Amino acid sequence: MNARSKTVSIVLASMLTVSSLLGACSKDNNANGNTGGSQSGTETKSTETPKPTGKQDVTLSMLIDSANNEQNTSIINQAAEIASKNSTKYNIKVRLDTIPNADKDKKVDVLAAGANLPDLVASGPKQVWMKRGLLADLTDWFNQSPLKDDYMYPSLLEEGKNDGKIYAVPIKADSMFLIYNKDLLQKAGIENTNFTSITWDEWQVMLEKIKQAKLKAKNGKDVKGFTFRISTSESAPFIFSSGGEFFSQDGNEARFDSPEAAEGLAKLKSLVTNGYADKPETDYANWMSVFFNENAAFTITGGWSLSSYKDGGLDLNKLGYSTVPKMKTNTSYFGPGLSFSIFDTSKNKEAAQEFLTAMYTSDIYKQWLELTAGIPVLKSLADDPVFADNPIKGVLGEQLNDIKPIHSDNSPSFWTQYDQLLEKILLTNTDIASEQKTLQSTIQKEISNNLK
Structure with missing residues (x-):
């Protein structure tokens, strides 16, 4: 898939x-x-136009x-x-x-x-x-x-x-944003468990504290700082936050072969190499279960996942929400x-x-x-009691004014091929820049053929 x-x-x-x-x-x-x-x-057989009845x-x-x-x-x-x-x-x-x-x-x-x-x-x-x-x-x-x-x-x-x-x-x-487990942060000695925005450096400090705390979950597994899926969707915010992008606004030009995009991927990979995250998941259900089983303190996903976490048995009152970690900017990935x-x-x-x-x-x-x-x-419903206490509203209010979609319409194979690129980069010692360059050449050819 x-x-x-x-x-x-x-x-x-x-x-x-x-x-x-x-x-x-x-x-x-x-x-x-x-x-x-x-x-x-x-x-009607009449030559006159009948009047509506x-x-x-x-x-x-x-x-x-x-x-x-x-x-x-x-x-x-x-x-x-x-x-x-x-x-x-x-x-x-x-x-x-x-x-x-x-x-x-x-x-x-x-x-x-x-x-x-x-x-x-x-x-x-x-x-x-x-x-x-x-x-x-x-x-x-x-x-x-x-x-x-x-x-x-x-x-x-x-x-x-x-x-x-x-x-x-x-x-x-x-949109995509960080979701975190306040209980796990408190157990790791992190005092601020009610933030809605965070820089990359601040996040690294928190991840290191969780690593040093050596927490155990109820299922006996170690608690990691972060869990994520090998997916273009969940990786995109790190690319954008580092100043990179995937395509031009009109989708006619591939642009993911850039130093900024490489930096975003390198930082994402560092979460694994530094022991802040387990081996990233390729299976959606496995990835979701890691977080709702409280085997990780942070994940990156969208508001649509909350009911899945609730169905998995996670108390949503434990959760906090933050914008994507800021590197150079705070541009978010607008989810499909x-x-x-x-x-x-x-x-x-x-x-x-x-x-x-x-x-x-x-x-x-x-x-x-x-x-x-x-x-x-709609502004008229923004303060309606039904939505007034929605915890993600403030986070998305900031991110949705600075969104950056992927714009892959002219390259249908991009999603599958970029997922494969991510898996290779995140799980092996391959060179990020060379892998980016090779795939971008392939994707640009596809775009050119589709625009003929």
């Missing part, structure tokens, strides 16, 4: 749990059926991740009902075409080639779809909607833009989030926009965020 699919698996708890929002369909739904939008009407029934088709559909059926049905109630033109239903998130890009390619794209798609912002002209321009809708003056994170919204126009609207705020887009071929754009508006109404949005453990992107 590559890093993208692994990250998506995390979404059981959260961010991509929203994909299941759009869960069960009406009885006429066929998960393997036609995904094109449908629009019903009454034929009522609202038009519209069934919107949506391509969505197949995870956890059943949980969120009621929410998506409520959104469709609200959209229908507020609309003067349409009675709206939603029919889903569900597919594993890792297969979504290929599915879109196939549907586009057959001129059979659905009305809507729920996905992370896809610059490559914007450039290919597959997505409808949502700028006017957004500017005329209540979202315009209510949206909290301009940098987050920017990821759904191309040439200044909006094509994808993010609906959830989340969920955005809504409308395909440009849709014949139901207006109805689709009315449905999207309903998704952001207070009652619907609050229900969804409660299920997905997210924090709102």
Whole structure:
């Protein structure tokens, strides 16, 4: 499983749990059926245009991740009902075409080639779809909607833009950050167990104290300072924090062959060589279990993992949250989030926009965020009692104004190949710079071929 699919698996708890929002369909739904939008009407032999006698029934088709559909059926049905109630033109239903998130890009390619794209798609912002002209321009809708003056994170919204126009609207705020076990820090003699920001040097001091404390967990294993997964997703914050990057903003140029990126990888590796972390995990479940079994004091992940830790038996009251350790900057990696887009071929754009508006109404949005453990992107809900005490809100509030996504759209093989690079660098004595250079050359060729 590559890093993208692994990250998506995390979404059981959260961010991509929203994909299941759009869960069960009406009885006429066929998960393997036609995904094109449908629009019903009454034929007439008259040469005159008939006057409308009522609202038009519209069934919107949506391509969505197949995870956890059943949980969120009621929410998506409520959104469709609200959209229908507020609309003067349409009675709206939603029919889903569900597919594993890792297969979504290929599915879109196939549907586009057959001129059979659905009305809507729920996905992370896809610059490559914007450039290919597959997505409808949502700028006017957004500017005329209540979202315009209510949206909290301009940098987050920017990821759904191309040439200044909006094509994808993010609906959830989340990111990668440090999670730490306050109890283990206290046992190691660390006094400050309530911090929300930390430098690399400060973190090293804490990791050394944990190492010297030689703590034992309840399962008899040694307690390490840090646990992490060999994954592009969890490694990216260290690259960005050191001043490195992966690709240019438009995704046309690979840039991970740099001294800054090498420094980030070297520091990550040093956590293993200095005994601050066990051998990093490649298996997601094993990695998660290390932290919720309290065999490590720190890990790096996103808010979507919290329900997994709770299900694993960890008392969440023990946990604290901090921004990514600062090296040269504090730029965070924005985790694969969920955005809504409308395909440009849709014949139901207006109805689709009315449905999207309903998704952001207070009652619907609050229900969804409660299920997905997210924090709102709307100012009007930022201080709502449901979210006011969310411990990650302050951390993400800082990081989401300084995000730096990976932008790998033009290189589908990047995630798998970079994971392989990480495994080689972290577990062997290979030269980081030469490995970076070799892979970057390969990835740049792939990009050039895809841009032809």
